[in-house]
Amino acid sequence: MTSLLGKIARYGVVGLINTLVYYGAYLFLRGALPYLVAHLMAMVPAVIVSYFLNCRFTFRTRPSMRKFLLFPLTNITNFAGVTVFLYVLVEFFGMDQRTAPLLATVLAVPATFAVTQLVLTRTPSRSRAGAGGGQF
Template identity: 60%
Template sequence: MTGRLGRIVRFGLVGVVNTGVYYGLYLLLGLVFPYLVAHVTAFVLAMVGSYFLNCYFTFRTPPSVRSFLLFPLSNVTNFVVTTAGLYALVTWLHVDQGIAPLLAAVVAIPFTFIIAQLVILGRPGPAAPLVREEERTS
């Protein structure tokens, strides 16, 4: 699978792996730390793995120091939404701490893809100017 659709599918697969890594670490760390500390620590560790998987598998480009340092920007929205969602689900809606992070993560995925693509691949070139039909024929 190539092109944009292939990238989206590969990003989804990396997301599934990343979510599994995050969730496993969250549950493990939750045995020792409060749930928000476990969440933040697991999130950061999973993000490092996600960067390398996205470079090699999703976008098929070598990692660089620049994109590694910028990659957390692609997760800021994800982090804010999942953290706020986790807090709201656990504190206000009394959702189980074991299920809440999975529910909170779903909303941020499309935003993360768009920003990750920009960070890892760089900005797309300038778009060609639009030309009206009558200008093309003159």
């Protein structure tokens, strides 16, 4: 149980850093693009930073090409959740486009943690381990 609490705490720290990366990119891009396009583009650097920080700090696992390639697919949970919450908060609740992504991100955290842990800590079977599983 202590190990899980440690992971959750580290995930929270990484999440805060990642949110700053995403939000900074979002605000920068929002100056020139519609808010949903800025959101989509800001996710790219956020996913990359999140991958490496979660590998090294949260789950203490070595980055690999296989995990790196799978990581964006698992972030579909986060991406979809944040996107839906962002749209609902802006369009239905009239929340400011500059602050809505922050609340949307918080609302998507529980599902994202579960999927991230699964992808980064699950060990592939021996027969598949050699294919595309090289270390960074």
